[in-house]
Each structure stands twice: as structure tokens, then as C-alpha cells.
Amino acid sequence: MALTENNKQNDLTVIQISDTHLMNKDNLEFLQMNPSATFHAVMKDLQQKYPHVNSIFHTGDLAQAPVPETYETYINFMNSLGIPYYQIPGNHDKAEFFPFHHNQNQVHAIKIGFWTVILLNSAVKGQVHGWIEDEQLQQLDTLLAEHKDQHIIITCHHHPLEMDSRWIDNHKLKNSESFCEIFKKYSNIKMVLFGHVHQESINLWNNIHFYSTPSTCVQFKPKSEQFALDSSAPGYRVLHLKEDGTFSTEIHRIDTLNLKINLEISGY
Numbered sequence: 001m002a003l004t005e006n007n008k009q010n011d012l013t014v015i016q017i018s019d020t021h022l023m024n025k026d027n028l029e030f031l032q033m034n035p036s037a038t039f040h041a042v043m044k045d046l047q048q049k050y051p052h053v054n055s056i057f058h059t060g061d062l063a064q065a066p067v068p069e070t071y072e073t074y075i076n077f078m079n080s081l082g083i084p085y086y087q088i089p090g091n092h093d094k095a096e097f098f099p100f101h102h103n104q105n106q107v108h109a110i111k112i113g114f115w116t117v118i119l120l121n122s123a124v125k126g127q128v129h130g131w132i133e134d135e136q137l138q139q140l141d142t143l144l145a146e147h148k149d150q151h152i153i154i155t156c157h158h159h160p161l162e163m164d165s166r167w168i169d170n171h172k173l174k175n176s177e178s179f180c181e182i183f184k185k186y187s188n189i190k191m192v193l194f195g196h197v198h199q200e201s202i203n204l205w206n207n208i209h210f211y212s213t214p215s216t217c218v219q220f221k222p223k224s225e226q227f228a229l230d231s232s233a234p235g236y237r238v239l240h241l242k243e244d245g246t247f248s249t250e251i252h253r254i255d256t257l258n259l260k261i262n263l264e265i266s267g268y
């Protein structure tokens, strides 16, 4: 058998979705968009394009209405797909109801073949900005030391690097320096995935790619001084991960013919 074929079989397809901002009732809107409708359109699109997904990671702000029903509806739907899925909390989520992996507020390492995805909680109760507790930073360091033979993906909700957008950067991960300090000790960290900023971005720092992903609902305008919505469509990120640690990634957006986006909204 040709080596390339063999390699291809081992390639992993991992999906990142983010900022679903789901309500507890299907007919409720968030910033004049129906988050349930756009979420399901995204999920349908990714299943059609990628029938063999290894796992789905949700990088937070799962709920706009953070009540148990919202999370239960999400979990029931995701269970019906038969694809392993994981989620981390965002600033809009409620810790007491949020289904963080195993319901434990600690750093988790999810092994998928030669890759390990690390789940961090950057949400701070009652705050929009992010902060990773010292205890989690220590757990992160320990897990990284234990997974030196794996290719690493780090996930958190908040953006560690600035987005060149004043209002969004006020709400960034405030202790990203201590976070990046740990990264310097390891050469196998390939990327950091996050949401929160409701837009696509790519940054490179110390050979680590930092990627944000569009919301499955409303988008924020890139590089804006003040809060502003963007007319780009809801979307998701796909990652193609190879055994040797190389990867490719792209964003897909759904067809928005039937979506209405009100760009006049001035805050949320």
C-alpha cells in the first residue's frame, strides 16, 4: 500500500464551533438573529461537507440564556450526532449549569490519535474579560509535561493576543503573559483555538498559531474601535491534523440568503 494512502487514513478531522449563544426557546433571537436556526444550519453544513469528523470542540458562550434547558437541548442534539464533542465555558455561560467536561472545573487533556487537545476555562464569574486561574496554569504545565510526545492544541474562550479592536481588546484574556510563559517551555504546541471575538483571525507567536473562529450566530466587525456588527455569515473552523504534526485549517460559512443581519445594533 502506498504510504500516502496510509497517511491519509490517519488524518484527523476536527471541527471548532464557537459562540452559539443559544436561547432556551427556539423562537428567541439574539441581536435579531435566531441562534438556534444558524447553529443548526452550521451543523448541517459541516456534516454534509465532513461525513467523518473525529471530534467537535465548542469554545464557549454556548448559551445566551444560560439556564439548564439551553444546555440540555444542546447536549441532547450533540449526543444524537454520534461524534465525540467537548465544550469550554465562555463569559455568557453559567458555571453551575455549564457542562464543562465531566463537570469538573479543571484542565482536561483530550487525546485524539497523535494529537492532544487541552481544554481551559478562561471565564470569570460576572466579568466579560478572561483570566486563567493559577491552579489551571499549573495543571496546564503538568499536562504539557506529560504529553511531550503528542502534538498539542490549546483551547480557551478568550483571545490571548490583541485583535486590534479597542472594545474587544478590553475583554481579552488578561493574564495571557503567564499563559504564554508556560508555552515557551514546550516545542510541541501547534496552535491555540478560541472564540469570544466572533470573527476569524490568524496570528503567529513563537511558532504557535493563534486562531479565532466565527460565531455560529452574529459576527463582530474586525478592527472596530467600538462595538459593531459585521455582515459576514455564521461559520465554523475545520482542522485537518496529520500524524507528523502538520495541519491545515479553513473557515466555512453558511449560505445567508435567508438570514437578516441588522447592522444598526449598537451593543449587546
Ligand SMILES: [Zn+2]
Pocket (backbone or CB within 6 Å): 019, 021, 060, 061, 090, 196, 197, 198, 215
Ligand atoms: Zn460570544
